[in-house]
Amino acid sequence: MQDAELNQTFYEGQTIHHPKSWLTKYVFSQDHKTVAIQYFSLSLLTGVVGVILSMVMRLQLGFPGLFDISPDTYYQSITMHGMIMVIYLLTAILLGGFGNFLIPLMLGARDMAFPFVNMMSVHFYALSVILLFASYLVPGGPTGAGWTLYPPQVLLPGTPGYDWGIVMMILSVAVFIIAFTMGGLNYVTTVLQSRARGMTLMRMPLVIWCIFLATVIGLLAFPALLVAGIMLLLDRLIGSSFFMPDIFQFGQHVTNVFGTEYEGGSPLLFQHLFWFFGHPEVYIVALPMFGIVSELISCHARKNIFGYKMMVWALIAITAVSFIVWAHHMFVAGMNPVLGFFFATTTLIIAIPTAIKVYNWVLTLWKADIHMTVPMYYAVGFIFTFIIGGLGGLFLGNVSVDVELSDTYFVVGHFHVVMGISPILALCGGVHHWFPLITGRTMNNFLGKIHFWGTFAGAYLIYIPMHYLGLGGVLRRYYDFKGLAYVSDSLHDMNVFITLASIVVGLIQFLFLFNIVWSYFKGKKVEKNPWKATTLEWQTTTMPPGHGNWPNKLPTVHRGPYDYSVPGASEDYIPQNVPLEAETEGGSSHE
Amino acid sequence: MNDLVKDWSSDVSTFKIRWSKAMMWIFLISDTFIFGTFLISYMAIRLTVVDSWPDTSQVFALHVGGTDVPLLLIAIMTFILISSSGTMAIAVNAANKKDKRKTGIFMLLTVLGGIAFVSMQAFEWTKLIVDEGIRPWGNDFGAQQFGSFFFMITGFHGLHVLIGVIYLSIVSKRVLAGRYDGIDDYQIVEVAGLYWHFVDLVWVFIFAFFYLW
């Protein structure tokens, strides 16, 4: 027998052991759905801290001196906020949360390939979060060098947390990478090796493609961060000089823990390593949100995704090119200008497949039977926001423009639009869409719409002015702008405005959390497959699906993922597991 | 090309291999990036430091019978590690033939090779630290990054060997105890073998770039 078939029969014939005790059901559960929910809850809680930290920074910037926020607190908040949002919230929720929940269900598998490793993954994630927050307890508090952790600054006396904060940060990130690797190996293996019969790669829902490719990116990009972290840790703990150059502070040669001088290291090397991870990381976040939005748009506009194959190849192109653009973050770092030319070119090239995806979404909506459900609001909002962010990126991708704009609020505005607001919109849309599958109830539409409009409109009120500040030359990572003549009064006023807007938007986010909790207990109960979706996760016998997902036989897939509004079919959707003959004549299936 | 894409994207499984083997391959690719990044960082620093890089054949020489023999110890270590890859291959071959005893024995031989390698590395480290006075923050031979890169990279690799030794011991014990009879055609031995060959392969690169360059 073929090995693969062996897998499948072994898998189907298995009698599933259902856990009995509370502990194995909810804490040490190996069920991918429980693991996903653990990821969801923990990352959202961590995200709440991230939001609160951003309020701390905005209060200081809007009303300098009024709230007694020290420079150290400010810089520590910046660092923790950035790390939390990028890694512990977005990476964790999009891959650990959505990835775990959707992959086995959408592919018609019973679980992840290695459930035990999967369980370990979420526990390591929890440990990394604990380590992250434990850095508030060590002497000197967390590091304040910014989420990029650039040496030599990060190890210089004067930077908050230069002694122990940075150690905790690196440990926490390293544990996170281990957690990610354990999860990631699972996602990739599951996608490659344990799909249902008939589920060819080219019939996978786009969100699975996206999560799969994002995981591949992660598995290849996180090593660079790990290595950079290890080397930085050694510079700090055993006195090596990988990244620390000969550097003088107050006329003194800076020394390591053993009192000998740092000499000859290369801070630029750190930046290369960091951004070799950092830029792909951007796509680790971006791809899953592309995927979620593709699902939402196709399902709620009742239409096959325009150009499925093109979408897949565009994703693969983005994945590949995302590894050769990293140094566009370093145009002003002092590298060779020839390199700048190369990286500017690749950066602009990656905009092509990205734009293809946006066009395809828009063309999918074209003349579609659009249902303005809450997930659809979020999806459309996402497209708008993402286009704006992408356009900002085109400015920054050109060296000559970026030299002016680098390290200003323009950059802050840019990456918050693409990496702050866009993922939040996609993520909230996804939660609204899949909530019934997880709980059997729908989320409250009214609260959903308030949250959507608040976040969508608020995002523009906050980040468009930030672009403007940046054009005005206001630099990022400044504690306050007192006494800087070129920062005019109107720019100060704008900062006040941004602060007020961001407080409102920040508070509105709690509405979303409230909606989740409230709907969990009180939400309207719904029937199976409330959105009339075609993908497999809605076709399980029970909703929410039980342990093992498919009680008897695994499903067999007969068609592509988006058979909506097929001409001649009796309903406007045909699930993937309905055989071809079953539909009425004339109904052609999209492949 | 089109057919290749079709084959790979067929249903159920892309590669006609066990899950565990697929996972090990993916992990090793990821791990390749870790070692790759270490080595590239090393090369980048070595090319840019101002101080001269120490003469490796002098630093790594072993004093035998009155003369310094360059790279003697490291040659023996490399030889042992490569041989252990050979014994591992024999073990995998025996596993495919379901020869439990032979598999177990050759895996244990591999483990012995690994232990010998790590012990000799411990000896080398002691010699460099105690006799030659090489420290992560400096040494008498040249650029101070020499010591830190050396300890970091060989240490990280040594850790891999150590983990491999433990991993292989567990698997070989289970093989000999007959745990895989019936349920599995000893694929697990092959998966362990993949890891071991990978660790050896990485060593070849470290050897070439660190000792011979």
Ligand code: HEM
């Ligand atoms: C067409 C697409 C894009 C282009 C051309 C682009 C270009 C750039 C450039 C050149 C910078 C560096 C600016 C500087 O530091 O001077 C930058 C920063 C950044 N971008 Fe983008 N970007 C694009 C899309 C995205 C996406 C999709 C995301 C996230 C989902 C993203 C997230 C970020 C982040 C987080 C930073 C700032 C990192 C930091 O310095 O702290 N970008 N972008």
Ligand SMILES: [Cu+2]
């Ligand atoms: Cu980038």
